[in-house]
Amino acid sequence: MTGSHAGTTRAPQRADKVVPAHHSTESSTHPVASEEDLLSIRHAVRAATLHAGFGIVDQTRVVTAASELARNAYVHGGGGTLTLDIVRRLGTTGVRLTVEDDGPGIEDIEEAFTDGFTTGAGLGHGLGGARRLMDEFTLSSTAGRGTVVTATRWNNRRAP
Amino acid sequence: MTTSDTAITSDSVDSGARARVTEVLRANADAIADRWVQLQLEQALLGSDLTESELHEEADALVAALAAALDGDAPVRRLAYSDRDLNRIVTDLSLRRARGGASPTVTSLAVLALKQVLLEHLRGATRESDELLAAAVLINQLLDVAGALSFEVYVEGREAIIHRQSHQLLEMSTPVVRLWRQVLAVPLIGTLDTARTQVVMENLLQAIQDDEALVAIIDITGVPTVDTAVAQHLLQTVNAVRLMGADCVISGIRPPIAQTIAQLGIDLSTILTRATLADALAAAIKITDAPGPDGTDGR
Amino acid sequence: MNGHPSAGVPILQLGDVLISGLLNELDDKSAMAFTEELTQTISSTGARGVLIDISRLELIDSFVARMLTHLTTTARLLGARVIVAGMRPPVAITLVELGIELSGVETALSAEQGLTALGWHRAAPTRAGEAR
Secondary structure, eight states, X not given: OOOOOSSOBSOOSSOTXXXXXXXXXXXXXXXXXXXXXXXXXXXXXXXXXXXXXXXXXXXXXXXHHHHHHHHHHHHTSSOXXXXXXXXXXXXXXXXXXXXXXXXXXXXXXXXXXXXXXXXXXXXXXXXXXXHHHSSEEEXXXXXTSOEEEEEEEEOOOOOO | OOSOHHHHHHHHHTHHHHHHHHHHHHHTHHHXXXXXXXXXXXXXXXXXXXXXXHHHHHHHHHHHHHXXXXXXXXXXXXXXXXXXXXXXXXXXXXXXXXXHTOOHHHHHHHHHHHHHHHHHHHHHHOOOHHXXXXXXXXXXXXXXXXXXXXXXXXXHHHHHHHHHHHHHHHHHTSOOEEEETTEEEEEEESOOOHHHHHHHHHHHHHHHHHHTOSXXXXXXXXXXXXXXXXXXXXXXXXXXXXHTTOEEEEEOOOHHHHHHHHHHTOOOTTSEEESSHHHHHHHHHHHHHSSOTTTTTOO | XXXXXXXXXOEEEETTEEEEEOXXXXXXHHHHHHHHHHHHHHHHHTXXXXXXXXXXXXXXXXXXXXXXXXXHHHHHHTTOEEEEEOOOXXXXXHHHHHTOOOTTOEEESSHHHHHHHTTGGGGOTTOOOOOO
């Protein structure tokens, strides 16, 4: 992967937040405060990917990315929340994960994306790996003020 | 954000106009619907599939929904989106036309043709020019957005079809063939990109599981160029095959591509490579024979 | 939790080979308990080979991947060879995209092939020729 600079990859082409009324958007927020939460988050994310009609490989990608991000927030960020959205745009459906924590934040974002980077209990692949599993990925962090990661994967399957 | 200043002011200015337009819609529902159908037929604003009775049904529903939506107090500019019934009717109508083969422009023009009908009827309801103007502005606001919605729905429907077709095309362009007992091959032809490599990887791995294949050959004789990204994808595929417990052979690396790979500094040294598909098959058979005698298949 | 938390994953012994299968889901605690339990069993039985069937496992994230690598290394130090068998295609794809190669971990397509690789069939001389 090209070591593009921190923050965004493949920024959304259109403002998919402006969802016309004939599109519904479902959203749910889950706590990330214990190891048990990680498990129930995986279940919730799996259900959302199924709902969005994802194939089995994309399901696995998104659930794995959620697991990585949630664990990051739990281990490094001292807990937080994961918000799950079903999003729609022209012709396709996506699942968006927003993981927020109130932890110490990340000082060197570029470094945090490097495989093998770790600040705590040894989860080197968390961020960079999760970014590769998703279509869109943004991270914002202020040292001392926590971290917000937003990651979306679009359904490329569109089974009839 | 959505109830912008303009929406509020124009709405409050036009509350009289709103009532007037609603009244016109109610009082002349049948005439308006009929005239709209007539205009669409005249101006050839239709695809092929619609019968006249369907058109009338559609028109009646739309006129009724417009009146009902205007009766509320949601901002006029948003009604085509915010009013559930109106939104559904415009959406359905647009999709029906898209399927019938009408173009998106013609489809939204059909919705906009309703403006003309409403203005005609409005002229019968009032002679006051201020009132006429206010009502005309309101009709424009309402139907312009409905026309835009119609366009959007149409494009979206098409987009979904294109999406599905391009995926089907990908599936077809990456066949996994069985060359030998427990040996599979993917002959890749044409440019490789991320989407395509992902489909190759998915199909190949699934076939390995289904066939319990021990060796997968990826033949890139037909791949014109290899850049860093493609080489990475190939590496990923090889690694995924290994994780499943099978071996991978890459064949057909032509000299220019071999040079590129060397220049890019990509290490393929841990990967089994062969010049031709035939050589790769020979190597694959050797691999499957190795554990064979006392292993999986008896003798 | 008590002193020896159980992962709830059965570990069978067949000759000098240990066989275990992970279920569709593995939480962190169970993963660690499993590592602990398997390591203990290898050392107490003197097993030479370990087969871990993961054909039902639906997800391997970096934590579980790390556990598998760790387990393989530990077992090797104790004189046992570990084979991880039956990884599902979506799991394999996700792992490589995640950037994890599980280097050093031996894999097999199925439990049967894994056992063959561990030479287990030799310990069962009377077995009638397998169908298929």
